[in-house]
Amino acid sequence: MxxxxxxxxxxxxxxxxxxxxxxxxxxxxxxxxxxxxxxxxxxxxxxxxxxxxxxxxxxxxxxxxxxxxxxxxxxxxxxxxxxxxxxxxxxxxxxxxxxxxxxxxxxxxxxxxxxxxxxxxxxxxxxxxxxxxxxxxxxxxxxxxxxxxxxxxxxxxxxxxxxxxxxxxxxxxxxxxxxxxxxxxxxxxxxxxxxxxxxxxxxxxxxxxxxxxxxxxxxxxxxxxxxxxxxxxxxxxxxxYILPRNFFRSFKKKSFTDFVKENILGRTDSPVKKALSIGLGVFMGIAPVWGFQTAITITLAVFFRLNKVLAFAFSNISFAPFIPLIIYASLLVGGLVYPSSATALRIEGMSLDTIKSHLSQYIVGSIILATVMALLFGFVSYLFMKFNRQRSVSAN
The missing domain is CATH 3.90.550.10 (Spore Coat Polysaccharide Biosynthesis Protein SpsA; Chain A)
Known part of the structure; x- marks a missing residue:
């Protein structure tokens, strides 16, 4: 004192x-x-x-x-x-x-x-x-x-x-x-x-x-x-606002090479952390949160200290060519547990009106599909990265 x-x-x-x-x-x-x-x-x-x-x-x-x-x-x-x-x-x-x-x-x-x-x-x-x-x-x-x-x-x-x-x-x-x-x-x-x-x-x-x-x-x-x-x-x-802002600020402070090494290659990240990041991205890319995917994905990745860029990259699984396919698959999966009496579905006819007429079916199906695909992508990526790391260690 x-x-x-x-x-x-x-x-x-x-x-x-x-x-x-x-x-x-x-x-x-x-x-x-x-x-x-x-x-x-x-x-x-x-x-x-x-x-x-x-x-x-x-x-x-x-x-x-x-x-x-x-x-x-x-x-x-x-x-x-x-x-x-x-x-x-x-x-x-x-x-x-x-x-x-x-x-x-x-x-x-x-x-x-x-x-x-x-x-x-x-x-x-x-x-x-x-x-x-x-x-x-x-x-x-x-x-x-x-x-x-x-x-x-x-x-x-x-x-x-x-x-x-x-x-x-x-x-x-x-x-x-x-x-x-x-x-x-x-x-x-x-x-x-x-x-x-x-x-x-x-x-x-x-x-x-x-x-x-x-x-x-x-x-x-x-x-x-x-x-x-x-x-x-x-x-x-x-x-x-705050977590996405902090993410983009950290991006600006780093050189592009360092950013790629730390966030994409993630040399210090374990295969589990990378796999979880990929799983999060896939889940958010398929989940019915259109328009908020980027903000929510980055926010959750920052909050849970995952690889932000991997999560962000895989959240873009729902880019334009795949959107009709994802909606169609979500409706089919939803129909297995929450069948709708509305008209039959066809992939070439996917539109906003289709979602509206099968809304409950779509929401349930997209969440199930997002969960299954997140687990699948996460597990496969984990095995791949684990094998790749072991092979690198053996080579050295």
Whole structure:
């Protein structure tokens, strides 16, 4: 742990300001402020329309802190947004946020400072609380696990705590505009930071949940609904924008030779990984997702860390000359398990109207056909690559 004077100097050198959003936390606000002021006088407090004695408490610190006051409560997310904007406008590089409800210990500030002092690139730090502590409410522990899962799903980054409000934000690396205003803002900002390439990581901190002092403004139904809606949007963006974007960015960064070696020949890829990639491509090429095949294929390949180019190449099995044949085969297979009473099928007459009149039959058949062909192509390619690799080893 850094000594107090060293921490003070590092806070100034690194350009760190402490931002404290507060709403009706009169029992704990003074204790938090006094603890923070031991380390720095660079403090911004956002009074989110408090109706208790918060204004009177802040008035006693008038010459020591910067206060932003809302006439009406706007939500924690909006308080943080304004606080971060204020910090950036004042020329700070990092904003260290801490809740005013007393659950965080200002004594953990040196941990953030030490981590930021050693950082070689912009990093967003989130204090990781011991959620198994007896004082932690079960609903908070569950909510944190729920949030951790979705953050991993949307970014591929595993964290132990994504809901802690004790954080360090790199002000010049995070997004400039945000869309959420309540508790869900703290999810939006870390997901979008990860999407921008900012390192998001946890550091261990202490936590205290005192039921007699702590006032929580989290509304289980409304705020959980907001968070669920946000995660739905973020998952959609992950699959249809972020992962395909990352794939094409990686393509641009490599020379054509390196790209072919890594993604097509895949020297480091095992035969199993290549076979799975080919199977995925074949499945998506036949499955009834016309118009979305490329986006979904690349997204799934990136998400499951498969060979993206192999998957993309084999998803084009449904190129123009083969489309009527694939539709016809799908309808025939579908007819075995889901027969239709519509008119008889002929390959030369395949059209959109044919699919419409045999829609259920086509969907069922295409999924079965896609699965069978994916398994067949994957298995055959695996045997071929396994044999080819063994022969290369024998030759050497």
């Amino acid at each position: 850094l000594e107090l004077e060293v921490v003070k100097e590092e806070l100034k050198r690194l350009g760190i300001v402490v931002v404290i959003p507060t709403y009706n936390n009169e029992k704990t606000l003074k204790r938090v402020l006094d603890g923070v002021l031991q380390y720095t006088s660079a403090v911004i407090v956002v009074n989110d329309g408090a109706t208790d004695s918060t204004s009177a408490i802040l008035a006693t610190y008038v010459d020591r802190i910067d206060v932003v006051t809302f006439e009406q409560n706007k939500g924690k997310g909006m308080a943080l947004r304004i606080g971060l904007q204020r910090a950036k406008s004042l020329g700070f590089s990092y904003a260290l946020t801490i809740d005013s409800d007393g659950q965080h210990y200002p004594q953990d500030i040196p941990k953030f400072v030490a981590e930021l002092a050693n950082a070689t690139a912009p990093v967003l730090l989130i204090g990781s609380r011991n959620m198994t502590h007896d004082s932690v409410p079960k609903k908070s522990s569950f909510g944190n696990r729920f949030s951790n899962f979705w953050f991993w799903f949307e970014t591929g980054v595993k964290l132990t705590d994504t809901q802690s409000g004790f954080r360090a934000y790199p002000l010049h690396a995070i997004s400039k505009r945000f869309y959420t205003r309540k508790f869900e803002f703290e999810i939006e900002i870390i997901v979008r930071a990860a999407w921008r390439g900012v390192v998001v990581k946890n550091i261990p901190i202490q936590v205290l949940y005192d039921p007699e002092e702590r006032v929580s403004h989290f509304r289980p139904f409304k705020d959980f609904t907001r968070i669920s809606v946000l995660n739905t949007v973020l998952v959609f963006l992950t699959f249809f």
